[in-house]
Amino acid sequence: MRNVVSRYKNKGLAKMVCAAAFSYRRKDFNDHFGKLRQVNGACVKYLEDIGNAKWTRTYFPGNRYNLLTSNVAEQLNNALRKARPSPIIELFMFIQRMLTRWFSARRKKSAKHRGVVTPEVEAVMQTHIKLTKDSKISNITSRSYQVKGVFGHNNTVSLEKKVQCTCQVFQHLKIPFGHALLAADSIGLRHGQLFGDCYKTQSWRDTYSGAIYPEAPLGDQDTSTAIESLALQPPKTRRPSGHPKENQIPSTGEIQVTKHRFLLPFFTSFQN
Structure with a gap:
């Protein structure tokens, strides 16, 4: 945009x-x-x-779920902003300590949760239910249904093996829309069985089950002979003059850039 x-x-x-x-x-x-x-x-x-x-959800060939932005990468860049000017070893130690805190906090939070899916996905499910409130459902087969919305829109839901709905929400998000939830209610099927495994609380817990330990004192860990004999030289680059930049270059549209006359060709070529 x-x-x-x-x-x-x-x-x-x-x-x-x-x-x-x-x-x-x-x-x-x-x-x-x-x-x-x-x-x-x-x-x-x-x-x-x-x-x-x-750039579109409907033509994307893989599983993109509900992510259409680069916000995750931008948030990580923002978290590393203070450590970016540091030497490379200090930067790695900063990342290690940060991930240790993150994993610990998320491990505790996921362990306390008792729902089948994560809290954020539960909130999405409640929104989907509200959007299909007062819809009428009719049976096609034992596992297929037609759901008619309050504005007359019809959608066909199939609960055979995996959820399929003509609204295409589940196929792209792996989160059932209200049509599938209504169909599940009609046969007593639990909502948690309709979600993709990636949204399940157990998957959430498994993601943060591993521990990232702080750095150990130098010499406490055995080092392989392959690494000990490895000669690593600094890259043959020339350090640019001036103080290193601490802030990343903003993306197009993030800030208003004043295009002075003598800078116009540079910005034009940069955007192209």
């Missing part, structure tokens, strides 16, 4: 791109993309050149 705003100076256009990116069904994506094509053909070409699989 920031790239679209930066290139085409139209916030309304970015919202249309976002609606297309988050669409679950191909039909919904095509509808949003068609409107976008009518508004700005240049933006459509820019997105098509990128490739729909790289």
Whole structure:
């Protein structure tokens, strides 16, 4: 969205791109993309050149779940900001101590949780239930159902082996939408059985079951002969003049950049 705003100076256009990116069904994506094509053909070409699989939920070939941003990497960069100017060994020790704290805190939190899925996913499930409130369900087969929403939209749910729904939410998120939850209620199937294993509390606990120990005093651990005989030389690079930069270069659209006349060619080539 920031790239679209930066290139085409139209916030309304970015919202249309976002609606297309988050669409679950191909039909919904095509509808949003068609409107976008009518508004700005240049933006459509820019997105098509990128490739729909790289920025849309419905065309992504793998399991992307609910993640369509790089926020995880940006948050990690922010956590390492204070240690970035440090020598490499100090940076590694900082990361080691930080991960030790993180793993310990998350191990305690997951051990206390008693739900089948994680608390955040439980909140998503409650939202999905509210969105399909007062929907009517009718039986097709013993494990297939038609769910009719309050606005007349129909969706078909199948609970054979794994959840399949024409709304495509589960197929992309691995979290059942309200249609599948209603179908499960009709046959007494527990909601926890419908979720992907990655959202289960046990998977959460297993993720942080390992311990990251603080650094040991030098010489307390045996070192293999292969490592002892290894000669590591510093890279042949020239250190740039001036004080090292502590802040990372912001992404397009994160801040307002004043484009002075003599800097314009540099910023133009950088954005391209």
